[in-house]
Amino acid sequence: MRTSQYLLATQKEVPSDAEVISHQLMLRAGMVRKVAAGMYNWLPTGLRVLNKVAHIVRDEMNKAGAIEINMPVVQPADLWQESGRWEEYGPELLRIKDRHDRDFVLGPTHEEVVTALVSNEVNSYKQLPLNLYQIQTKFRDEVRPRFGIMRGREFIMKDAYSFHLSNECLDSTYQLMHKAYCNIFERIGLEYRPVIADSGSIGGAVSHEFHVLAESGEDDIAFSNQSDYAANVELAEAITLETSPEATQDLQSVDTGSASTIQEVCELLSIEPAKTVKTLLVKASDEVATDLVALIVRGDHSLNDIKASKHAWVASPLEFANADEVVTATGASIGCLGPVQARVPLIVDASAAACADFVCGANQNNTHYTGANWQRDVGEFEIADIREVVAGDPSPCGKGNLEIRKGIEVGHIFQLGDKYSKAMNCGVLTETGKHEVLQMGCYGIGVTRIVAAAIEQNHDKFGIIWPDAIAPFKVVIIPMNMHKSHRVKEVAESLYSALSDANIEVLFDDRKERPGVMFADMELIGVPYSIVVGERNLDNQQVEIKNRRSNEKTVIAIDEVVDTIKSY
């Protein structure tokens, strides 16, 4: 491709409304343009990358035995009424009416359509298992689309749906998909983690998210430095190996005045937060007689709302007691609560329970205890895992310690169970002639989002640094002042022909621009290799090859260029 016959569309300025780096670079590199909030034109450079991602996804899905189909973007409402999602789904589901005033939706996912399809087409256990997928435009009417294509309204997703007679069979396809997803992200060349996830409202028990690691990620991922274990911090189990040492101090009440936060108390008493516990009062479930229960974590730890809300004593969703309720229940204000002589049931995080001689509120205003110890000073309490893991925690898998990194969710696989198949009566006749409702799995990849995530992980101050597998072009020819030098032009043209003939995707920057402009544009676009054709090297029948990632420059003979580029 010649830049003169291409829509390069690079921009110098950082667009003012682009918050994240991938959004900025996609605009600057001429990859996308906004049409409306959350809707984008994919320009040639962007589409080339997108198509490569889609190709890798398709190829690995096919290899894993999934079969490609294509379902409509517009879906009839009656299917959504059948599954119950017509009512459940919020305003992100764009509901539309056709000219005959019939209800439709713009599909955010296709569980209903595919379940209806399988229900009609598959009648016998012999046709199972079946894993159907598509790569297709979806629409989700986000209230505040942002971060460019990262959280757009119209986007491209690979969604797969598998159907099974048994949970064992579902699990086996689930493992195949897990492996296929790993293959996909490895082939693309991204640092990623499959992460144990909360399956949330979509139903089903087992679920993994696939995260591309990047500082700008919205999720915190905890993973072992010595194994494959990775989980969203919200779900990662906190392991406490310490056991509570013997008490060495007496329980002593101290006036802490207006100090109410852990930080203020620690400063006042000159101690580390790890030597304190904090006590939080939340609404109790029906299982306990009191209105509130106390949640206690070490002063340097954070409460994990999800873990806490799963405790039988705690009302779900988690609701903190307000200031008045706290005073009514304890006689003290929020900053001075503690486990000693508490009037509400106590749930103590395992790490807090391993403390000795700790500082806590005294359930009396302006007062804390020092030298508190569980066995000696506190009544009954329950130990549970209710904190968020921190870096350095032992990994729950038993191997290594946890690291915590930011991640961008680009894939999600679920064991759905029978949520949709039951509601839509999707079943088959088994070998014994019995009608059985199918078990389903669903497997999504954000194809457009991968493009942005790849940029978040691979860029520098000059622009994008594409992994080879998804680069828009493999190599760019940059001729220095071609319009003044016949020799430069001749060599550049002949290299362009030779590389094209070798089926190498080459961009030939034949614009009448200064070398500086060309270098800046090509670094911005992130083409992995540049061939710089200049007078000086031509004296020796040579050109320079520059590696975008390593910045390494090599001068090689003109007639070695094609083989060298091929070998990369």
Add this chain to the structure above:
Amino acid sequence: MRTSQYLLATQKEVPSDAEVISHQLMLRAGMVRKVAAGMYNWLPTGLRVLNKVAHIVRDEMNKAGAIEINMPVVQPADLWQESGRWEEYGPELLRIKDRHDRDFVLGPTHEEVVTALVSNEVNSYKQLPLNLYQIQTKFRDEVRPRFGIMRGREFIMKDAYSFHLSNECLDSTYQLMHKAYCNIFERIGLEYRPVIADSGSIGGAVSHEFHVLAESGEDDIAFSNQSDYAANVELAEAITLETSPEATQDLQSVDTGSASTIQEVCELLSIEPAKTVKTLLVKASDEVATDLVALIVRGDHSLNDIKASKHAWVASPLEFANADEVVTATGASIGCLGPVQARVPLIVDASAAACADFVCGANQNNTHYTGANWQRDVGEFEIADIREVVAGDPSPCGKGNLEIRKGIEVGHIFQLGDKYSKAMNCGVLTETGKHEVLQMGCYGIGVTRIVAAAIEQNHDKFGIIWPDAIAPFKVVIIPMNMHKSHRVKEVAESLYSALSDANIEVLFDDRKERPGVMFADMELIGVPYSIVVGERNLDNQQVEIKNRRSNEKTVIAIDEVVDTIKSY
């Protein structure tokens, strides 16, 4: 692919609601399934064909220098308001509102979006010409979707839009696209014609439709048997080579009683329709003083409404006078009108004007003339081409005679001119620094419709006969009673491996079905070649290869199979 791990979804019964053969066969061959009126799931077999068509289209567009982009399915209404189509477009444009009550449309085409894009991105004449295309899901809310995917509501289109500084440049890209379209249909393997078309309401002057010839087509195409000339019959120029012979009969009034149609008059007088003329009264334009004008064509010819309505004397759109108006204007009823002593201006088709001694109405009830002759018996009249061409007419190109065949429109190319670029102020700075509005072309191909059109042209009573280039599989292995014969199974499996390894798309029918069922399914699906593995031929280390189109059967050695299939 093994059928046991595939969604074959063939059906024996002809679906009751499928009127056309392609719709019937696509349902029976398991290619598509209806989700709602005009919206279909593409099952694996259908999608394989669709993807091949799309691949050929993409490849030829790239070769012709067009650049692929991707624009959103959902488009903001403000762009349509800017172009004026928000008002112009009827209820086929599905208008929707997002959660913030903002107006959008589901895109039936993308002139607005692409014009806005080019308006923003292209500023200099140096970036022109530019030809941008996409292959993408479109939505058109047809009032009565029918014929399966042939006239669906959601469909896939390749739409391209080119931008130019001059009409010469536009014409040059238009010719490139014309050639690319020919390449596309030739590569797919379809009998087709590029047809001179009416550009209709989309504006612009030059336009060609591409039609796949098939008996079930909705359009009549006239084309020369000795040249490339082809036109929609509505537009094909009628050439009249005859000149009016001398009068040999006297003008004579005859009582024709209740005979009022050409057929009735011809039977009564024992003459051929070609020896009569018929006179039709229509509303006149402001250019003539009378309310009505008469259109006269030979008795065996049909009036061409489009041609007639383009005549300066005729009101456009064409409107026939009703019975009362005819009596008021002529004194006679509709069945007895004629040019002799007519009281309204006469427009006579050239072929009718070449008649002598003809029969016509006498402008008096129950009365006709015989022996009428233009020069002697009729006053002033104008000669024009207002009839539809018929088979055998001389071709307007000067070479050969016209044939007329039915066609299915699968592509349409237009020289749009500045309709959109002017309304949306899309221009660039020229070499002299002047701002100039761009000239546009647009080029559409119905990707999904091609699949149906290919079937309409290529089928027999057993099913589809795919052209090799778009067949879902190149070859199918049909093992005879594999589940009883170890030898058959072994050979079938090894052929499957060998063909797969040779990158040949092979379907292996490994179902436990009777040979008859397998043959019927594979003929229905239309796979070009079958390899029948049976005990009898295995005795000689041979298998049978069957050609779906020619029905030819060849017995060849097992170890020649891969090379033989490759050679096809």
